[in-house]
Amino acid sequence: MWWAVLTYLVPIYPLYAVLFSDTGLSGAQISALFLIWSAVGILGEVPLGALADRFSRRSALVAASLLQAVGYVVWVTLPGFAGFAAGFVLWGLGGALESGAFDALLYDGLAAHGEESRFAQVNGRVTALNLVTExxxxxxxxxxxxxxxxxxAGWVSVGVCVAGAVVASRFPEPPRDEDDDELGYVDLLRAGVREAARSVNVRHAVIVVALLGGLDAFEEYFPLMAQDWGVPSGWVPVAMAAIPLAGAAGASLGGYANRLTTLTLALVLGAAVLVLLFSGVLRAPVGLVAVAVFYGLYRMVLVVGEARLQDTIEGQARATVTSVAEIGVEVSAVALYGAWAVGEVFGVAALVAFVALLLPRWLRRTPVAAEL
Structure with missing residues (x-):
């Protein structure tokens, strides 16, 4: 749990966009930096997920924190477009190492003790901690x-990341099966991609998790919504404080929500759509309360989706399959940006409604979830 706190308790997070601007970068250069960051993450996601499967998921988490720390060292010592770009490359590689490895390590660690049914509960608590830490x-x-x-702020961020690496190095990691050691890196890479593509249940779960995860990009627009709905600029951070708290509350209920049928989950997400539409009609500061309710319900469903994806994976390349879903999250986020450009809150609500329609058929209630 402490590792989850440290991964988000990085003080440069709320400042880096302003840092780029104050350093003299243009809007186009800042956008280019974000593009570099995303591109590295997308290109490295699956290959680095397979690396975690082949060697050590715990070591992947340690390396991820250290890469991020080095990236911030570069930012502090070489401020400018080239230095910021290099830092984002390192951060992107670290993020790609971490995303699939963490879920795989957590799930297999619980499965080693016959407690894989608790994945939604534990992962939900980790997510809640991340949101509260913001x-x-x-x-x-x-x-x-x-x-x-x-x-x-930069040097403290470096220290926090190093501390995160130390904490990650102490994670218990279940021993590898002899069959796992017989498979090489390329074999595991192929096995993970093949399972994500060919297994119907896994493929559907990957797509649903990708779509659900991409919806989280909606949070980028919360400050704009607050301003447009009449919140004075100086009060925007305060007015938005309830949103991550609601998300944390929803995520913490993921273990209970995992008992629900997929039809019930779809209805929950449909209710979130109605709440979001209501906020868009209000277009007033009080509408942010409705946005917070939406975000809490959405986060609860997302935790369940991530758990059921892990339950469907049967092969040895768990981190690789999870990384395939993470690539889908990046692509899905682009779809959300487009939905916002077309219809703002109403466009996003339409996209969420589409995902809700897919849930009953594509996010199956697995035997592990049914045993809860």
């Missing part, structure tokens, strides 16, 4: 910036 991180970033500017 609030003190913003406060910490403000204090550090006032005391020592971007330099201090």
């Amino acid at each position: 609030i003190p991180t913003a406060g910490l970033a403000t204090v550090l910036f006032m005391v020592g500017g971007y330099q201090l």
